[in-house]
Amino acid sequence: MTSRPTTPPTPDEQTARPASASARPGTGPGAPAPLAMRAAPEPFTELDARRLGPVRRYFARHPVVMDWVVVAIFVVPGVLYALSAEQPRGASRLGLLFFLAGGALLYWRRRRPVTVALCLAAVGVVAVAVTGDTAGFEVAAMFAVYAVAASRPSRIAWPVLAIVVLALSGATLLWYDVVTTDDGEILRQSVEPGRATVDRVVGILVTTILCLVALAIGTNVRARRQHVSDLVERANSIARDRDQQAQLAAAAERTRIAREMHDVVAHSLTVMVALADGAKASGAKDPELAAHALDELTSTGRAALADMRRVLGVLREPGGEQTVPLAPAHETPELEETVERFRTAGLPVRLVRSGPQPTPGPALRQTAHRIVQESLTNVLRYAPLSPMVLVEVSRRTEPGADWLELRVVNQAGRRPGDGATADERALPPSVAEQHPPGVPVGTGRGIIGMRERAAVYGGTVSAGPSGSGWEVRASLRLDLDPGRQAGARDDGRERT
Known part of the structure; x- marks a missing residue:
């Protein structure tokens, strides 16, 4: 079994097998391909190993759809909140800008999970510093940390989690106290000290809990995928070994049949040609010797025919290689x-x-x-x-x-x-x-x-x-x- 990759493929990275993939070589129009030219059996995949429902199987086969779903979960509520009548015009424009930037980053979470997580942390810090609100970036951080934990080992996932949580928590501690006027002018001033502290602590706890839960779920998903990947690789290895054994058995059987055919044809035809030529050469001088040679020629031909029928019978009968010996039916002389x-x-x-x-x-x-x-x-x-x-x-x-x-x-x-x-x-x-002398024959x-x-x-x-x-x-x-x-x-x- 080949060494397993450090990062197992995710289900949404599995490409869908085309509908025509179930067609076997030789079933379509035209003559079947020779045995050596036929395609290998279809490999066993993670989608085959896991029992997924129709919805999950659809998303696994169409990962881009899942990317857009994640973007929508983050962007749509944020845009609605930013455009609500309760928000001043200035806050609305800034909030809309940050939500769109976060959604664009989330679209690439599968392809560059670590980069996306760090960039989201940076954008979240700027959003808190400018608007005085986390603007829902704790949810974006949750999706990003999950993507990292589900596709990278723990030695990478934990440092990324720490950077994201510390960045958003630090921004919350420093700038979560911005008050806007009714006409949209952004002012920086202190609000009630007790309320501000509670808001900061709640924001930090929400961000930390969401990221820890995402890390735990992502780590568990990665372990399960790794286990399934190992099972799939083992199943494919067994299938490859079985196919190789079948090919070796078929090659050995062909070799045995070819050896028997060579023995029958080379020996019998050589003797028959020699007897025929001898009978022709001695026919006029010694008719009795010629007749004896012709009798031997007939006997040799009949024995060769019986041997050949025996060998060909192995090819005609299903399972003949197990039930019919390749040796001639008559006793060895x-x-x-x-x-x-x-x-x-x-x-x-x-x-x-x-x-x-x-x-x-x-x-x-x-x-x-x-x-x-x-x-x-x-x-x-x-x-x-x-x-x-x-x-x-x-x-x-x-x-x-x-x-x-x-x-x-x-x-x-x-x-x-x-x-x-x-x-x-x-x-x-x-x-x-x-x-000619010296020429190999x-x-x-x-x-x-x-x-x-x-x-x-x-x-x-x-x-x-x-x-x-x-x-x-x-x-x-x-x-x-x-x-x-x-x-x-x-x-x-x-x-x-």
């Missing part, structure tokens, strides 16, 4: 079957299992299968003429961890024409290496996907040159596999 499929596509693959072989759960077994499948797919795409491809599966045990080790190594393949045989030169271009998404899969089980994947070829190493922690079985076989056999 054994590595021997995958190796045999690539061997049929033309890769000289050899599978070697060494050491005790665990029986992992379905999820970890699929992860291992996808890593080997992606590695062999890359070999078939970028080094189809590799003379040797080795797949090693082993187990490594160390204190506190049990690892399944995978290693896929291939030697660099020859390009057609570089010492290749006649049969190799007859291969279709789609099977041969098409990328691929997008790297396959390796990223392998690393993401391995990270689920606390593992790592490394890929890079090895000797004259390419090597992929993967380590998966068996002790993090919830579906792991205890059984193990230790035959040390080699499958070629």
Whole structure:
């Protein structure tokens, strides 16, 4: 949660949200905006948190109206008093001038509360000195002190209160004894001493009490606003965290779906293209081999179609990401079957299992299968003429961890024409290496996907040159596999 401001916003400083603000992105005419371009949810405001009646809500949404109401409360009675028949012409003109000046200052009380309070105190002192009357400036001082206390901390509000009260009280003590003649001439003379003293004391008490009450109410309002502001900030922080978590979950789901789609499309289409090209190249020479390649092509296509339907089913069904696993519906094939499929596509693959072989759960077994499948797919795409491809599966045990080790190594393949045989030169271009030496190939998404899969089980994947070829190493922690079985076989056999 962000640090809260020193001065919380007042309700009348809250701007009204437009009526169109309730419209959500994508509900209007035209196509909906992409997820990354959509506007953030509407923030929770103080007006939403407080239960205000229609009148208070109106004034909170229209603070200028409240400014004019405060000005009217001070100016209208004062103007009527100044223009009354009981007042001489000179007093009327001076009183009207001071009332208008005080009203103009009060209009700015929200924007510059401290400045307005000090200026009102100065104008009030002049008004008492000239007219011999407080002229209602104790009411103006009350509004000004309230504005200061409601928007500024106590270390500022109390000194302002002291200055205002002392200024008006001092003026009352010094000049509250002016008598005017019937023709409007202003004279300065002493009236009955007892009455003058009582009037001064009453004026000072009224000013002090009004300002203290205004300070107490303003301080309480500021504390309540601060509390509401903290609640609003906390609610907005929770909403932001929830939205971020939803976006992260959506991004993770998209990444999982993209990874599965990449595995299905990249592997299956690569094998299918290789099988089709192989069947075309060997059709005239060896019809039986061509027919076998076409059978494998059909089998691979059907398996890819089933996998793709499974992945797309997650996108179609509401809540599918919670109820439908992204893994293919059929059981993950054994590595021997995958190796045999690539061997049929033309890769000289050899599978070697060494050491005790665990029986992992379905999820970890699929992860291992996808890593080997992606590695062999890359070999078939970028080094189809590799003379040797080795797949090693082993187990490594160390204190506190049990690892399944995978290693896929291939030697660099020859390009057609570089010492290749006649049969190799007859291969279709789609099977041969098409990328010039030194030019990077691929997008790297396959390796990223392998690393993401391995990270689920606390593992790592490394890929890079090895000797004259390419090597992929993967380590998966068996002790993090919830579906792991205890059984193990230790035959040390080699499958070629």
